[in-house]
Amino acid sequence: MRKSKKVGLFLGPVFFLLILLWPQPLLSIQGDAVIAVALWMVTWWLTEAVSISVTALLPLLLFPLLDIMPIAEVGNNYGSPIIFLFFGGFVMALALEKVNLHRRIALNIIRITGTTPNKVVLGFMIATASLSMWISNTATAVVMLPIAMSVIKLLIHDIDGFTKKDRNFAVSVLLGIAFSANAGGIATVIGTPPNSILIGLLENEYQIEISFLKWMVFALPFSIIMIGLSYITLVHLIFPSKGLNFSASNEVIQGELKKLGPTRSKEKMVLGIFAVTVSLWIFRTLINSVFPSLGLSDTMISMFAAISLFAVPFNLKKGDFILDWKDTEKLAWGILILFGGGLALAKGMSVSGIVDQVSQSIAAGNFSITATASLLILLMLFMTELMSNVALVAVLAPVVAGIAIGLGIPMVYLLIPVTMASSCAFMLPMATPPNAIVFASGFIEVKDMVKAGVLLNLVAVLILIGLFEYVIPLLF
Numbered sequence: 001m002r003k004s005k006k007v008g009l010f011l012g013p014v015f016f017l018l019i020l021l022w023p024q025p026l027l028s029i030q031g032d033a034v035i036a037v038a039l040w041m042v043t044w045w046l047t048e049a050v051s052i053s054v055t056a057l058l059p060l061l062l063f064p065l066l067d068i069m070p071i072a073e074v075g076n077n078y079g080s081p082i083i084f085l086f087f088g089g090f091v092m093a094l095a096l097e098k099v100n101l102h103r104r105i106a107l108n109i110i111r112i113t114g115t116t117p118n119k120v121v122l123g124f125m126i127a128t129a130s131l132s133m134w135i136s137n138t139a140t141a142v143v144m145l146p147i148a149m150s151v152i153k154l155l156i157h158d159i160d161g162f163t164k165k166d167r168n169f170a171v172s173v174l175l176g177i178a179f180s181a182n183a184g185g186i187a188t189v190i191g192t193p194p195n196s197i198l199i200g201l202l203e204n205e206y207q208i209e210i211s212f213l214k215w216m217v218f219a220l221p222f223s224i225i226m227i228g229l230s231y232i233t234l235v236h237l238i239f240p241s242k243g244l245n246f247s248a249s250n251e252v253i254q255g256e257l258k259k260l261g262p263t264r265s266k267e268k269m270v271l272g273i274f275a276v277t278v279s280l281w282i283f284r285t286l287i288n289s290v291f292p293s294l295g296l297s298d299t300m301i302s303m304f305a306a307i308s309l310f311a312v313p314f315n316l317k318k319g320d321f322i323l324d325w326k327d328t329e330k331l332a333w334g335i336l337i338l339f340g341g342g343l344a345l346a347k348g349m350s351v352s353g354i355v356d357q358v359s360q361s362i363a364a365g366n367f368s369i370t371a372t373a374s375l376l377i378l379l380m381l382f383m384t385e386l387m388s389n390v391a392l393v394a395v396l397a398p399v400v401a402g403i404a405i406g407l408g409i410p411m412v413y414l415l416i417p418v419t420m421a422s423s424c425a426f427m428l429p430m431a432t433p434p435n436a437i438v439f440a441s442g443f444i445e446v447k448d449m450v451k452a453g454v455l456l457n458l459v460a461v462l463i464l465i466g467l468f469e470y471v472i473p474l475l476f
Contacts, residue, residue: 008047016040020066030352033066038345038395045391052388053334056341059348068348077347078340081299082200086339088302089190090331092274093135095309095322097330099267102131102143104260110147111253117169117241122231124148125176129184129227133191134274136332137181141434144177145441150252152443168239171448174438175239178449179230179426179456181434186423187223189215189298193335194393197342198419201397204343205350208412212281212298218471222420222463229459230426230452238452266314270322273312277305335390342394355402362406369407370469373414376400377464381421381457385431389422412476417464424460427453 019026019036026032037058044055060078064071096102106127113123124144132140152170185192189199189212199215202208235241280287280301288296309323349355362372384392400418404411425431427450429439438444 004047005049008043008049011047012040012043012049015043027357028353030066030068031354031357033068034345034348034352034354037062037066037068037348041341041345042391042395046387051334052391053337053341056338056344056394059341059344063344063348069351073347074344077204077343078337080200080204080340080343081297082196082203082343083336083339085199085299085302086190086193086196087331087336088277088299088304088306089134090136090336091306091309091323091328092277093139094327094331095270096135096274097139097143098323098327099264099270100260101267101270102135102140103147104257104263104267106131106144106147107253107257107260111257118235120151121169121172121176121235124173125180125227125231128177128180129187129223132181132184133188133223137185137192138433138437140181140184141177141437144181145174145437147253147256148173148177149441150256165241167443169241170443172234172239172241174441174444175449175452176230176234178432178434178438179234179452180227182423182425182432183223183226183230186226186420187216187220188212190302192423193339193390194419194422195219197339197390197393198397198415200339200343201346201401202412202415205346205398206401206411210412211285212301213283213285214475216282218416218467218475219420222467225463226424226456226460230456233452233455237455239448266322269312269314270309273305273308273322277301280304338390338394342390342397345394346398349398355398355405358399358402359405362403363408365406367407369409370465372403372407373417373468374461374465376403376414376418377421377468378461380418381424381461381464384422384425385428385457389425389432393419393422410476413468413472416472417468420467421460421464424457424464425453426456426460 016036016039019032019039022032026035040062041055041058044050045052059074060071063069063074093102109127109130110120110123113119113126124147128140128144131143152173186195189195189210195215199210202210280296281298284296284298284301288294310321310325312322314320314322380392380396397415397419400415401411404414407414423432425435429435429444429446429449435449439446439449
């Protein structure tokens with residue numbers, strides 16, 4: 001067990017007791033209790049002393065004991081509709097992976113984009129981003145890495161050996177996968193956990209609904225811009241491989257596709273359910289305007305997809321379905337609990353008056369709105385390089401909501417860009433699972449990631465400030 005884990009294991013409860021036993025109330029008895037729980041949770045999240053999902057269960061035990069909320073009220077957060085929206089997304093991802101459709105999609109995108117070095121990088125980035133919109137960025141990176149390594153190995157074993165241009169290409173491909181996995185997840189509500197935590201907070205606490213389509217209207221262009229800038233940064237500015245020529249990469253891609261064989265009926269069936277689900281998400285508002293009694297929600301559509309994948313028979317005689325319940329052993333249940341813990345913590349901050357006190361303090365000060373927004377975006381983006389973006393958003397989103405109220409602006413103006421900033425960690429291997437996965441390949445040094453990542457981080461900050469100033473106010 002790492003020393004930081006051992007220290008964190010004891011430090012969390014120490015901070016908790018320190019706040020509770022402080023002679024004078026810092027805010028109020030209830031407010032101090034919530035701060036004490038939050039400090040315990042943040043310490044364990046930061047040090048990963050225990051599983052981050054186990055840490056997320058603390059409010060279920062501590063909030064009722066400290067008279068912050070009754071357990072039934074705390075438990076409601078772990079069964080929030082947003083949890084089931086993400087559950088449906090996870091089930092769809094399981095089905096895509098089970099029938100190997102995600103791999104087929106990725107290989108075909110790479111084949112279509114071309115096999116010159118820069119086009120191969122672009123193909124990997126488009127394929128990775130397309131997948132990470134719908135399945136976890138970790139799973140996406142795991143799928144893409146072996147395909148990329150097959151192409152890179154061609155360069156290692158060619159006539160001239162592994163030259164500087166070869167290495168530049170390898171680094172571009174691998175960093176391209178990591179950066180696209182991070183940016184691609186921002187594009188949809190189910191693409192990355194921080195998005196869902198924000199949507200849940202807005203719906204649970206403030207009755208503000210952001211539909212699947214409305215999120216994509218501003219988030220998809222942002223993802224495309226960040227992926228485009230990542231591509232230019234990698235292949236033209238920092239790791240150019242101009243003059244590198246290899247045609248065998250096409251053979252690798254064709255070979256991988258050949259192993260998959262022709263598209264099977266099960267794949268077509270999954271693709272059909274997937275297409276119907278995405279279409280329903282996109283046209284939900286239109287459907288509800290034509291059939292108002294339906295009251296269709298994004299969560300209901302997500303559950304339709306999940307139930308269909310278990311209930312629609314592929315072969316009725318054999319009792320063969322696309323998914324069986326045993327397949328859910330691979331489902332990220334811990335992440336669902338993590339969402340619940342984040343929502344419970346946000347609720348605790350609200351009922352204890354912490355959010356109100358933050359908003360009153362901001363209102364009493366003379367703060368520039370743009371300067372405050374810029375600072376929050378900058379802080380969130382660089383803090384997420386060092387700790388879990390899910391944990392960060394869970395703790396800070398309610399506080400940012402309070403700051404928005406204090407500034408006298410709609411909270412979505414501030415919450416959306418700050419939440420999106422939490423998924424823009426391009427600089428360090430430990431910042432996100434995709435960064436860590438490609439770093440483990442052995443072809444990337446920390447300085448490579450920092451060199452490209454710091455530039456992209458700063459560009460992301462500028463774009464998000466522009467989003468705050470000019471785009472979000474038009475949509476909300």
